[in-house]
Amino acid sequence: MTTRSLFLLPGDGIGTETMAEVRKIIAWMNEAQGAGFVTDEGLVGGSAYDAHGVAISEGDMKKALAADAVLFGAVGGPKWDNVPYDVRPEAGLLRLRKDLALFANLRPAICYPALADASSLKPELVQGLDILIVRELTGGVYFGEPKQITDLGNGQKRAVDTQVYDTFEIERIAAVAFELARTRRNAVCSMEKRNVMKSGVLWNEVVTATHKDRYADVQLSHMLADAGGMQLVRQPKQFDVIVTDNLFGDMLSDIAAMLTGSLGMLPSASLGAPDPVTGKRKAMYEPVHGSAPDIAGEGIANPIAMIASFAMCLRYSFNMVAEADRLEQAIANVLEKGIRTGDIMAPGCRKVGTTEMGDTILAEF
Amino acid sequence: MTTRSLFLLPGDGIGTETMAEVRKIIAWMNEAQGAGFVTDEGLVGGSAYDAHGVAISEGDMKKALAADAVLFGAVGGPKWDNVPYDVRPEAGLLRLRKDLALFANLRPAICYPALADASSLKPELVQGLDILIVRELTGGVYFGEPKQITDLGNGQKRAVDTQVYDTFEIERIAAVAFELARTRRNAVCSMEKRNVMKSGVLWNEVVTATHKDRYADVQLSHMLADAGGMQLVRQPKQFDVIVTDNLFGDMLSDIAAMLTGSLGMLPSASLGAPDPVTGKRKAMYEPVHGSAPDIAGEGIANPIAMIASFAMCLRYSFNMVAEADRLEQAIANVLEKGIRTGDIMAPGCRKVGTTEMGDTILAEF
Numbered sequence: 264m265t266t267r268s269l270f271l272l273p274g275d276g277i278g279t280e281t282m283a284e285v286r287k288i289i290a291w292m293n294e295a296q297g298a299g300f301v302t303d304e305g306l307v308g309g310s311a312y313d314a315h316g317v318a319i320s321e322g323d324m325k326k327a328l329a330a331d332a333v334l335f336g337a338v339g340g341p342k343w344d345n346v347p348y349d350v351r352p353e354a355g356l357l358r359l360r361k362d363l364a365l366f367a368n369l370r371p372a373i374c375y376p377a378l379a380d381a382s383s384l385k386p387e388l389v390q391g392l393d394i395l396i397v398r399e400l401t402g403g404v405y406f407g408e409p410k411q412i413t414d415l416g417n418g419q420k421r422a423v424d425t426q427v428y429d430t431f432e433i434e435r436i437a438a439v440a441f442e443l444a445r446t447r448r449n450a451v452c453s454m455e456k457r458n459v460m461k462s463g464v465l466w467n468e469v470v471t472a473t474h475k476d477r478y479a480d481v482q483l484s485h486m487l488a489d490a491g492g493m494q495l496v497r498q499p500k501q502f503d504v505i506v507t508d509n510l511f512g513d514m515l516s517d518i519a520a521m522l523t524g525s526l527g528m529l530p531s532a533s534l535g536a537p538d539p540v541t542g543k544r545k546a547m548y549e550p551v552h553g554s555a556p557d558i559a560g561e562g563i564a565n566p567i568a569m570i571a572s573f574a575m576c577l578r579y580s581f582n583m584v585a586e587a588d589r590l591e592q593a594i595a596n597v598l599e600k601g602i603r604t605g606d607i608m609a610p611g612c613r614k615v616g617t618t619e620m621g622d623t624i625l626a627e628f
Numbered sequence: 629m630t631t632r633s634l635f636l637l638p639g640d641g642i643g644t645e646t647m648a649e650v651r652k653i654i655a656w657m658n659e660a661q662g663a664g665f666v667t668d669e670g671l672v673g674g675s676a677y678d679a680h681g682v683a684i685s686e687g688d689m690k691k692a693l694a695a696d697a698v699l700f701g702a703v704g705g706p707k708w709d710n711v712p713y714d715v716r717p718e719a720g721l722l723r724l725r726k727d728l729a730l731f732a733n734l735r736p737a738i739c740y741p742a743l744a745d746a747s748s749l750k751p752e753l754v755q756g757l758d759i760l761i762v763r764e765l766t767g768g769v770y771f772g773e774p775k776q777i778t779d780l781g782n783g784q785k786r787a788v789d790t791q792v793y794d795t796f797e798i799e800r801i802a803a804v805a806f807e808l809a810r811t812r813r814n815a816v817c818s819m820e821k822r823n824v825m826k827s828g829v830l831w832n833e834v835v836t837a838t839h840k841d842r843y844a845d846v847q848l849s850h851m852l853a854d855a856g857g858m859q860l861v862r863q864p865k866q867f868d869v870i871v872t873d874n875l876f877g878d879m880l881s882d883i884a885a886m887l888t889g890s891l892g893m894l895p896s897a898s899l900g901a902p903d904p905v906t907g908k909r910k911a912m913y914e915p916v917h918g919s920a921p922d923i924a925g926e927g928i929a930n931p932i933a934m935i936a937s938f939a940m941c942l943r944y945s946f947n948m949v950a951e952a953d954r955l956e957q958a959i960a961n962v963l964e965k966g967i968r969t970g971d972i973m974a975p976g977c978r979k980v981g982t983t984e985m986g987d988t989i990l991a992e993f
């Protein structure tokens with residue numbers, strides 16, 4: 264029997280509550296389908312800091328590196344707002360991305376038909392929306408050195424962050440975007456600020472060359488990142504796949520997610536390069552939303568983004584495409600039936616808590 | 629008689645057409661009111677490149693430095709897409725900002741009541757919207773060194789941009805934001821990515837200290853820039869003044885502008901520090917929109933953003949508050965009357981070209 268190893272990092276806040284619903288689905292797949300998932304669990308973010316004084320322990324990093332896939336909940340909360348920079352909750356997430364070399368972050372922004380009215384955009388602009396943002400995740404200003412604050416001595420400090428991109432980093436993320444576009448509507452829009460940033464100039468050049476050499480069949484366009492943000496707000500359905508750097512990807516994917524009206528529902532996948540021998544790629548799956556400390560512990564958090572992240576895991580890490588499709592369909596069905604957590608409650612729907620939402624999706628699965 | 633010197637830089641594309649409408653208003657103010665404006669005019673962007681091989685000539689830079697205020701149209705167009713990086717059209721704009729030390733960029737995002745339906749957001753979310761984005765304009769990743777592309781020799785290049793902020797740069801822009809908030813709804817939201825960037829850590833620290841020391845009466849909040857982008861889309865009316873760095877300001881102000889549905893109408897002011905002796909500050913005024921090469925030369929461009937930029941000039945450079953108010957009111961009245969250029973045309977309105985729109989506003993002024 265295949266074994267499939269999963270390392271679960273629920274993290275902080277609602278992370279533990281939403282991960283519990285995924286654990287039920289995993290257990291059911293093992294029992295009913297002999298899926299062979301083997302799970303282990305660790306601490307990340309504030310909860311790791313409380314236990315170990317760091318945002319993720321060396322032991323848990325080892326387990327994350329060894330697993331077929333990592334499921335990540337969320338990190339952070341006011342309790343840890345003043346911990347030292349190096350051990351702040353986000354440091355755990357950033358270390359996982361970097362040490363697992365998860366350079367490709369896939370962020371689908373889809374609008375669940377049942378939720379089009381929840382968007383702040385006019386419904387006709389988001390109805391049927393299906394964009395995929397491909398964000399570079401291990402480079403740029405997130406990790407470039409120097410990254411420091413220096414005391415200049417006269418009451419002045421100087422803060423420096425460094426945006427660095429090498430050709431190969433841009434080429435490999437562009438390739439991911441083009442490959443995925445081929446499975447979708449075959450169009451990629453690349454976003455940077457080449458009119459201001461040298462990294463934007465190189466980005467543009469390498470994406471263009473990669474397209475010409477290997478993906479000339481895909482439709483490619485370029486947009487300045489500020490104009491791209493505007494176009495996302497104005498007419499989001501013009502896009503299929505958007506490829507962009509780490510920092511622009513952070514901003515643009517959050518905006519795209521918010522547009523859909525489905526923020527609490529959106530998953531993400533962070534993938535490494537395929538191993539040259541086994542073809543396996545390291546991967547981590549996490550909701551786009553955060554730890555929502557304001558509602559943590561109340562049993563009312565929406566588990567859909569976490570469950571949808573597990574669906575991406577089935578698809579990308581285990582090639583269980585049919586199961587992924589069915590799980591995503593189960594989510595859509597439950598929404599169609601008017602079952603809602605508080606964050607997406609609408610007139611005429613039935614309001615449920617985290618557990619009941621998880622159970623209902625599992626029953627539909 | 630006072631003389632007031634204005635240096636006009638229409639630039640490229642629709643810049644020349646929209647500037648022509650401002651020139652009429654200036655002429656009328658001189659004739660009818662003895663306003664004493666003395667104007668001179670230069671080239672910037674692609675038109676400067678065509679004439680001089682640079683994005684702005686030394687002679688025009690001298691004139692810009694000597695004037696009481698600069699009015700700037702727009703730069704760029706496909707014709708100059710492949711000119712060398714250092715003389716690309718945007719280089720003229722960036723040099724003006726830097727050499728005139730225009731560190732404070734004020735970008736009002738208001739929704740003209742007559743245009744609320746033009747927004748892609750639901751009208752109730754933007755009706756009455758009035759945000760002011762205060763963007764740092766002479767620091768950060770736009771100007772930090774190193775900024776270069778290096779050939780690494782193995783088919784690889786490395787691009788580097790540097791985000792740098794010193795304490796004094798953050799303090800002075802924060803002070804501008806707090807001062808302006810006092811004339812409005814007295815609330816400032818500061819946006820950065822302190823969870824990832826050291827410049828965000830320093831930004832947060834200096835804004836907080838400036839608030840505590842000098843502006844404790846103003847309400848201050850902090851948001852991560854990605855969350856800020858989401859909140860702008862979700863519930864823009866929650867904000868009064870937003871203060872942020874150069875790159876985040878570029879993204880966030882464009883998104884805010886697009887939200888209003890009034891993109892073609894929005895002005896901006898870029899201000900320097902007051903001269904210690906005269907109290908005068910260098911200043912440049914420009915529309916938020918670009919050069920719109922696709923419609924340039926057709927006489928159909930919307931001149932309102934350029935005219936509203938001149939209204940900001942009256943207000944901030946010449947303290948002609950009553951005139952500024954009247955000019956802004958004239959714009960609002962003309963819109964109320966259903967006079968529209970093509971970009972904001974709506975059923976039941978009357979469509980006019982650039983000249984007629986300018987004439988109608990002048991008649992109303």
Ligand SMILES: CC(C)[C@H](C(=O)O)[C@@H](O)C(=O)O
Pocket residue numbers: 353356357513823824854
């Ligand atoms: C938590 C934070 C470090 C992270 C980021 O900036 O990448 C988050 O905003 C995200 O987009 O995953």
Ligand SMILES: CC(C)[C@H](C(=O)O)[C@@H](O)C(=O)O
Pocket residue numbers: 458459489718721722878
């Ligand atoms: C034209 C470009 C250099 C400029 C910028 O990035 O600042 C523009 O986008 C703006 O916001 O004024």
